[in-house]
Amino acid sequence: MQQKVLKVNPIDNVAVALVDLNRGEIVTLDNLTYNIVKDTKAKHKFVTENLSEGDPIIMYGVLVGKANQPILKGEVITTENVKHQSAKVEGKTETAAWTAPDVEKWKDKTFMGYHREDGQVGTENIWLFFPLVFCENRNVEVLKEIFEKELLFENTSKHQLLLRSLINDTETEQPVEEYKYNRVFKNIDVKFITHQGGCGGIRQDAEALGRLLAGYVNNPNVAGATVLSLGCQNLQVQIFKDALEKINPDNKKPIIIYEQQKSGTVDEMLSGIIRDSYDAIKNANEIERKPAPLSKLVLGLECGGSDGFSGISANPVLGHLSDLMAGIGGATILSEFPELCGVEQELVNRCVNEQDAERFLQLMKDFEKSVVAAGSGFDMNPSPGNIKDGLITDAMKSAGAAKKGGSSPVNDVLDFTEYIKKPGLNLLCTPGNDVECTTALVGSGANVVLFTTGLGTPTGNPVVPVVKISSNTSLSERMPDIIDFNTGDVITGEKTISEKAEELLDFIIDVASGAIRTKAAILNQNDFIPWRRGVSL
Structure with missing residues (x-):
């Protein structure tokens, strides 16, 4: 029987509904029972304890919002009873430990690629x-x-x-x-x-x-x-x-x-x-x-049209894959800086050197400052589709989006248009806009882009295959012409995150070798929109 609810991190005070829950339904999680106060759709969250106005909302182990009114244990959180809040970060507080995954089975694998003189x-x-x-x-x-x-x-x-x-x-x-x-x-x-x-x-x-x-x-x-x-x-x-x-x-x-x-x-x-x-x-x-070693792959990591399952299926699958690539000696690029709001401390602590940690924070501050100057803010990042499918605050969306970067060290921090130089995980300053982000990843050297989605998007690129990865099986069945790979069986418990990551790596090898054409390529979806930071004169 499929599990009905999930708590992502032990310290969280919200749980995710994996299926639709009815008002008055009793659900059990970690030997504790919860009485569902209101109808709660799959992908949405309910609080696991009574909250007062001003109390923090914790998910993925980080601050993702605060209650702006009392919320009863078992009650669904919404944009009406929760508002965005994220933790403040001033600098590196520790060096995060990391144990590389076992990549023995991948060390001699190759893909069929086009070798350049450089x-x-x-x-x-x-x-x-x-x-x-x-x-x-x-x-x-x-x-x-x-x-x-x-x-x-x-x-x-x-x-x-x-x-x-x-x-x-x-x-x-x-x-x-x-x-x-x-x-x-x-x-x-x-x-x-x-x-x-x-x-x-x-x-x-x-x-x-x-x-x-x-x-x-x-x-x-x-x-x-x-x-x-x-x-x-x-x-x-x-x-x-x-x-x-x-x-x-x-x-x-x-x-x-x-x-x-x-x-x-x-x-x-x-x-x-x-x-x-x-x-x-x-x-x-x-x-x-x-033939070329897998270390020659540079994978861009991106999400768009995210839903409440993205942060617990598709994005963690990419995260484990990113860790595998770091162990193999390949490179991954995590972008979309507005969707890293609230998880800066973890990323800063994962930076290999202090200079990169400082640069990451400065790029984040400068970006947010420009957004505020335009009369907006990172808190307005979630789209109506995100909110409808359970991503209530930007910090909540960000905490799930950051899972694409796994847990390996951050080896470099790049600004928009800077070209990748180092293997392992790189951070690239881009907006969250799907096409602007994809465009930027390719300009920084990605030769495959991995794009997770919970709602569906046709985004592609003229020179790099864009692999569309669904967070839920319903999407992959409803839009098979745009989805390349499904991680919905993580939600149902049929597969683990590590199993799906290894399946995805095999799929990527076929795409990189020209054996599989992505759905975006079949649709001739060649999107290109440069990010314009300034104004028109």
Whole structure:
């Protein structure tokens, strides 16, 4: 029989409903009984003791809120009776101990990747087209249509066939063929990025965009790039080149740059781009997958559309996986700084050195200060969907989100657009926004992104596979076209967190080797939104 309730940490004063609980129902947990005061939906929490106004709410062993009115033992917590509160942190108080998991079974395993001259290994082989400024978006879109039609012989999609049948009044119940494509080149894909930056805002945002795009070129999944510039924009070609040189002074990837204001007519420029890019793509197709150690994997850790189960199933599974990667010698990147609010002390104590601990706290303070200056706050981070599914406060959401980082030492702290340098767990300053965060993780060197969700989201990326991991079985059954991996059997007690983490690592090896295409890739979900810290001028 499935367990009905769960207390995540022994010191918690709330318990999680694993199934819907009815008013008046008696449930037992750790030999104690609780009378459910009000109907409590699965994923929501009830208090395990009577609370007075101002009393702390403890979950995951940390402060996640406070009662703003009396709450009876067995009563569900809501946004009406609880408000956000998190513990204050001033600095490192101790060095957290860590025992690495046994990784003997993984030490000789490999994945089939694309080896780059700088020692990085890609899980994809992408030729990337992008503009330095939004003025070139139209030209990138023209090139996208040309290259995709010729390099990917597209069969008509079922949705196009549906519209065609409606226009011709020939709609039929007969099934239509799913979208398929055949590649001219078997070892290379072409992808296209557009954005709304590069000019018009503050210089710092243009420079940050230049560093982000340089990170994309340096990402091991990218074989080379075609870059379009107008010429007069804030993000000058030299700024982009300098950013790439700073990341990788010995970059040997081919980069084709065209500046429209120096290229004559649009027709002349596009003709030159097509000729030069085709030759480079043809050469990049010569690169083939070869075995690589798992230490060459850099896994971005992210969550979006989280629910009340995310912090007890999908996120801890990623946490154990992150610890496995640290033991193997690979790297993981934990991001979304607004969703680390309230767990700073644990992360600070896990920092290997004092400088990283101080930097993490300063980045958190600066980020929150900018949010407050805009008239908001980290406490407004939970979305309506989060709240509806049991994440009542930002600190509660954060405590669950931080589980993605496991318990291994924090080896480095990176600001937005900084490229990963060290193995093990890294912290990267990004917003919680799904696409902005995914975009940033890839720009900092992730070659696979692991994305947990309890509510469902289609987010993908143009150059890196995004593995969508559900926190509950209901979601994976309801949205099978976007979910790659289900951890709902942790909730039902059929599997342990460590068992699911090992299953997930096997799955990632197949994705990294090209044996499995992610659902986001099948849907051609190529999201790219740079984080803009400044304002438009």
